[in-house]
Amino acid sequence: MRSFIRDVPDFPEPGIVFKDITPLLGDNGAFDAALDAMVEPYLNTGVTKVVGVEARGFIFAAPIALKLDAGFIPVRKPGKLPYDVHHQVYDLEYGTDRVEIHRDAAVPEDNVLVVDDVLATGGTGRATTDLIRALGAHVVGFSVLAELAFLGGRERLGGVDVHAVVRYGAS
Ligand code: AMP
Numbered sequence: 001m002r003s004f005i006r007d008v009p010d011f012p013e014p015g016i017v018f019k020d021i022t023p024l025l026g027d028n029g030a031f032d033a034a035l036d037a038m039v040e041p042y043l044n045t046g047v048t049k050v051v052g053v054e055a056r057g058f059i060f061a062a063p064i065a066l067k068l069d070a071g072f073i074p075v076r077k078p079g080k081l082p083y084d085v086h087h088q089v090y091d092l093e094y095g096t097d098r099v100e101i102h103r104d105a106a107v108p109e110d111n112v113l114v115v116d117d118v119l120a121t122g123g124t125g126r127a128t129t130d131l132i133r134a135l136g137a138h139v140v141g142f143s144v145l146a147e148l149a150f151l152g153g154r155e156r157l158g159g160v161d162v163h164a165v166v167r168y169g170a171s
Pocket of ligand 1: 018020053116117118120121122123124148153
């Protein structure tokens with residue numbers, strides 16, 4: 001799987017090594033294997049909804065939702081969702097950002113799996129799990145293709161079950 005994830009140095013800014021997943025997406029066998037590996041721990045765990053985080057998270061979350069016979073929920077950047085939203089603000093290296101979810105996207109009976117491409121600092125993931133809990137639903141886990149373990153995102157997510165197909169470095 002690692003051979004399909006390309007390191008792009010100094011993107012989008014100097015000092016960042018960007019994990020480019022487009023080689024994996026372009027190979028149907030690798031893409032399918034990645035989806036199977038991301039979903040495997042959550043088969044038969046009662047997942048009712050899969051949340052995808054804008055934008056690359058959508059690519060993985062929607063097919064994983066279908067594999068789990070679950071619904072798909074988009075979590076989006078501000079101003080993109082048309083109906084009533086609940087929002088969560090979170091810290092970036094400089095400043096803050098914000099994610100939103102439709103208020104009626106999940107109910108307390110829902111068991112929710114969160115899916116993204118890369119777990120880095122965990123800021124987006126933490127804001128997303130906070131949104132789901134604010135709707136009263138249960139977070140089953142957080143599944144990613146790749147984890148930058150040296151950034152400590154897993155710790156920032158607290159007690160959430162984190163599953164990463166590929167891990168880079170140690171935390
Ligand atoms: P974070 O909130 O720091 O865990 O990361 C937020 C989002 O940024 C994730 O959804 C990733 O898609 C993306 N991201 C962060 N760092 C990288 C990286 N080095 N390579 C690719 N994507 C990244």
